[in-house]
Amino acid sequence: MDATLPAVAEELLNEISSAFKETSQIPDELLLALKFVFGSSAVQALDLVDQRSVTRVLSPSGRVVYQVVGSSGKLYTCFNSCHYCSCPAFAFSVLRKSDTLLCKHLLAVYLSQAMGMSQELNVSDKQMTSILLMDEDRER
Numbered sequence: 001m002d003a004t005l006p007a008v009a010e011e012l013l014n015e016i017s018s019a020f021k022e023t024s025q026i027p028d029e030l031l032l033a034l035k036f037v038f039g040s041s042a043v044q045a046l047d048l049v050d051q052r053s054v055t056r057v058l059s060p061s062g063r064v065v066y067q068v069v070g071s072s073g074k075l076y077t078c079f080n081s082c083h084y085c086s087c088p089a090f091a092f093s094v095l096r097k098s099d100t101l102l103c104k105h106l107l108a109v110y111l112s113q114a115m116g117m118s119q120e121l122n123v124s125d126k127q128m129t130s131i132l133l134m135d136e137d138r139e140r
């Protein structure tokens with residue numbers, strides 16, 4: 001799924017993906033494993049997926065980014081291709097301190113992929129460019 005995640009995390013997401021395809025839910029033992037690997041982010045990320053807060057944004061040129069509405073209602077942009085989220089927690093805990101693998105938004109992106117539960121939004125290449133430039137005042 002993503003080369004920047006440790007193998008154990010990737011394997012866990014794959015198991016969740018196949019379990020979810022069969023039963024439309026995540027078995028308890030995989031939920032426990034998820035909490036073990038990702039800590040408190042796991043529960044928050046599952047909430048985000050449940051609330052359909054993850055949107056997969058596609059442009060005609062084939063670029064894909066994810067937008068996640070955080071618990072405060074703020075919109076964050078996540079790139080699963082390079083394992084990046086625009087939120088402060090990612091900048092602080094992941095990039096600067098390296099004490100966590102990812103933030104709840106990126107985990108929500110990976111989980112929504114595994115569970116096939118993201119919304120889809122098609123935008124023009126111009127709109128995609130402003131998303132990539134993190135233009136806060138862009139038109140919606």
Ligand SMILES: [Zn+2]
Pocket residue numbers: 076085086087088089090103104105106
């Ligand atoms: Zn984030």
